[in-house]
Amino acid sequence: MDFKNKNVVITGGTTGIGLATAKAFINAGANVYITGRNASNLEKATAAINNPNLFTVVSDTSKLEDISILEKAVAESGKKLDVLFLNAGIATFEPIAEVTEANFDAQFNTNVKGHFFTLQKLLPYLADGAAVVVTSSTVATAANSGASVYSATKGALNKIAQIAANELAGRKIRVNIVSPGPVLTPGLETAVPAEAKDFLAGATALQRLGDPNEIAKTVLFLASDDASFITGTEIVADGGYLNYALK
Numbered sequence: 001m002d003f004k005n006k007n008v009v010i011t012g013g014t015t016g017i018g019l020a021t022a023k024a025f026i027n028a029g030a031n032v033y034i035t036g037r038n039a040s041n042l043e044k045a046t047a048a049i050n051n052p053n054l055f056t057v058v059s060d061t062s063k064l065e066d067i068s069i070l071e072k073a074v075a076e077s078g079k080k081l082d083v084l085f086l087n088a089g090i091a092t093f094e095p096i097a098e099v100t101e102a103n104f105d106a107q108f109n110t111n112v113k114g115h116f117f118t119l120q121k122l123l124p125y126l127a128d129g130a131a132v133v134v135t136s137s138t139v140a141t142a143a144n145s146g147a148s149v150y151s152a153t154k155g156a157l158n159k160i161a162q163i164a165a166n167e168l169a170g171r172k173i174r175v176n177i178v179s180p181g182p183v184l185t186p187g188l189e190t191a192v193p194a195e196a197k198d199f200l201a202g203a204t205a206l207q208r209l210g211d212p213n214e215i216a217k218t219v220l221f222l223a224s225d226d227a228s229f230i231t232g233t234e235i236v237a238d239g240g241y242l243n244y245a246l247k
């Protein structure tokens with residue numbers, strides 16, 4: 001897939017799905033800006049990708065003032081964005097009885113509010129015909145115990161993406177959702193205990209966890225001209241996780 005000289009912003013590009021997608025866009029010829037909460041993870045990502053077309057911005061998407069830092073970096077680049085991949089995300093799993101206000105706010109501020117205002121602030125910098133992709137999750141459809149807040153954030157994000165697709169269609173900007181099932185990333189390893197990884201792999205039709213590169217390929221497809229008639233919808237890349245649960 002060719003993204004030569006295209007300009008891409010990826011929030012949460014330091015590890016996991018975001019890093020794999022940054023690599024894929026770089027390999028396809030794009031200039032890629034990645035964000036993360038701290039310089040150290042961004043330096044590791046820079047070393048891993050090792051390409052002059054990668055740029056980094058320290059920006060915590062849960063904070064409006066940090067979204068402004070990203071906006072300033074984009075403005076100063078003088079470039080219009082061809083792709084915006086809203087991917088940063090955090091998850092904690094606990095029963096409703098144990099959810100704290102701090103955990104609730106952290107997940108909503110990152111997974112919903114952060115994406116909403118990043119999209120809003122970067123709207124003037126999106127090229128007409130640009131593609132926006134958001135990382136949701138199968139949890140938006142499933143109703144797993146312990147995932148109330150995380151699932152609610154992804155459900156909210158899906159609705160924002162669907163409405164953005166309608167609002168931005170006049171500028172020929174497409175907005176789509178990628179919903180991974182269980183994918184082996186540092187985020188998954190932090191969010192669930194080691195034994196849960198086997199359980200999650202066994203809960204997919206393909207009987208394995210996904211690889212971040214498999215999600216990256218889906219994102220590049222949605223961002224490409226090959227997806228020119230696709231907007232306001234979701235691609236579920238989950239190894240059959242949701243379907244298998246219905247067996």
Ligand SMILES: NC(=O)c1ccc[n+]([C@@H]2O[C@H](COP(=O)([O-])OP(=O)(O)OC[C@H]3O[C@@H](n4cnc5c(N)ncnc54)[C@H](OP(=O)(O)O)[C@@H]3O)[C@@H](O)[C@H]2O)c1
Pocket residue numbers: 011012013014015016017018019035036037038041042059060061062087088089090091110135136137138179180181182183184185186187188
């Ligand atoms: N792995 C899965 O099984 C799975 C399944 C469905 C959906 N997802 C979704 O996929 C996305 C990526 O997750 P992942 O699995 O790749 O996890 P990951 O390896 O933990 O990656 C998360 C990324 O988000 C960044 N991030 C987190 N909070 C941030 C904030 N406030 N501001 C800016 N960046 C922030 C992290 O950067 P720093 O830590 O450097 O700040 C990191 O680059 C998330 O939206 C997640 O909900 C994952």
